[in-house]
Amino acid sequence: MKSDTQNKQNPDIKTGGSVLKCDDIQALLFSYMTRELGSARSDLVREHIRKCPVCQAAAADVQAALDALRDSSAFDDQLPKRLSDKRREHIVWAYTHPVMDWIDRHHVMVSMIIAAIALAAAIALVRIVEKWPENLPEPGPTVIIGAPKENPGKPSSKSDP
Amino acid sequence: MTGKEIKARRLKNFEQVVSEYEAALLRYAARILQDYDAAQDVVQDAFIKLFKSWKEELTPSPQVSCWLYRVVHNCAVDYLRKIARKRILHLRHAAEQADTVPPDRGDAFRLSEAAERAVTALHALDLREQQLVILKIYEEKSYREISDITGLTVSNVGYILHHAMKKMSEHIKNTDAK
Ligand SMILES: [Zn+2]
Numbered sequence: 001m002k003s004d005t006q007n008k009q010n011p012d013i014k015t016g017g018s019v020l021k022c023d024d025i026q027a028l029l030f031s032y033m034t035r036e037l038g039s040a041r042s043d044l045v046r047e048h049i050r051k052c053p054v055c056q057a058a059a060a061d062v063q064a065a066l067d068a069l070r071d072s073s074a075f076d077d078q079l080p081k082r083l084s085d086k087r088r089e090h091i092v093w094a095y096t097h098p099v100m101d102w103i104d105r106h107h108v109m110v111s112m113i114i115a116a117i118a119l120a121a122a123i124a125l126v127r128i129v130e131k132w133p134e135n136l137p138e139p140g141p142t143v144i145i146g147a148p149k150e151n152p153g154k155p156s157s158k159s160d161p
Numbered sequence: 162m163t164g165k166e167i168k169a170r171r172l173k174n175f176e177q178v179v180s181e182y183e184a185a186l187l188r189y190a191a192r193i194l195q196d197y198d199a200a201q202d203v204v205q206d207a208f209i210k211l212f213k214s215w216k217e218e219l220t221p222s223p224q225v226s227c228w229l230y231r232v233v234h235n236c237a238v239d240y241l242r243k244i245a246r247k248r249i250l251h252l253r254h255a256a257e258q259a260d261t262v263p264p265d266r267g268d269a270f271r272l273s274e275a276a277e278r279a280v281t282a283l284h285a286l287d288l289r290e291q292q293l294v295i296l297k298i299y300e301e302k303s304y305r306e307i308s309d310i311t312g313l314t315v316s317n318v319g320y321i322l323h324h325a326m327k328k329m330s331e332h333i334k335n336t337d338a339k
Binding site: 026027028029030031034036061062064065066067068069070071072073074076079080081082083084087088090091092094095096098101 | 172201208
């Protein structure tokens with residue numbers, strides 16, 4: 001539909017040997033308006049817009065969006081212009097304390113590693129404690145206080161001088 | 162030169178680089194993030210990265226400027242993804258809301274109606290398009306400079322901007338009609 005209207009209102013324009021269709025021109029509008037086209041192509045676009053109402057409308061839309069965006073820079077004055085002192089100090093601190101900074105930056109990973117180590121240590125401790133009684137002389141009702149020591153499990157008597 | 166002198170000199174150069182670029186980078190980050198505090202964090206992180214990874218003499222230069230814009234953008238994208246994840250966890254219909262209600266940027270960001278519509282239209286674009294529009298229109302960078310910052314070709318910059326502006330015009334016209 002749209003291209004039919006374009007073709008009726010605006011036959012392809014020949015300029016300096018090159019043929020420019022409306023689509024080609026519209027693809028260049030933003031670059032044209034922000035002065036990114038070389039002078040030759042700028043001339044082609046300008047010439048086309050002058051003659052083509054469809055591209056004139058498209059150019060007006062782009063211009064409106066551009067103007068509105070530029071208007072929105074009204075709050076530029078309120079934007080922060082300096083890093084806060086706290087952040088400046090932090091940058092210098094990060095440079096002078098690279099290891100601490102790395103830990104600070106990866107605190108989630110560091111705390112997970114610490115938690116994993118703590119968990120592994122806790123499990124190991126539990127296992128040691130579980131095995132602990134096996135290494136000790138078996139307590140039982142057969143032990144008679146005052147009886148001569150016959151327990152072979154106790155090496156202490158051997159190491160005595 | 163002793164290690165201490167090198168460090169002192171580097172700190173002095175760094176101060177110079179921060180002073181040169183902080184305002185532009187804060188402006189850029191605040192526009193993408195719509196949040197002053199987050200903008201400060203993102204710019205701070207970019208300077209820390211610069212300080213740590215820039216091996217050559219640190220002085221204001223187009224290379225340093227490009228590098229900083231790129232890193233600020235990447236940090237801002239990371240930040241937005243992080244808060245988007247949080248928002249999805251907390252509020253499943255956040256996306257639907259974002260379509261109908263313009264984000265509330267607080268009193269500091271109150272604008273004229275047309276400008277407000279343009280900002281809403283800007284934030285309806287994807288982040289790459291927003292980046293290019295902000296660099297081109299607010300920061301007045303050339304396609305060549307934007308190409309250096311983003312790594313896109315100059316013609317690709319023009320192509321993306323053309324489509325972004327088309328989307329924005331349509332968005333503005335649609336909100337006009339409502
Ligand atoms: Zn035309």
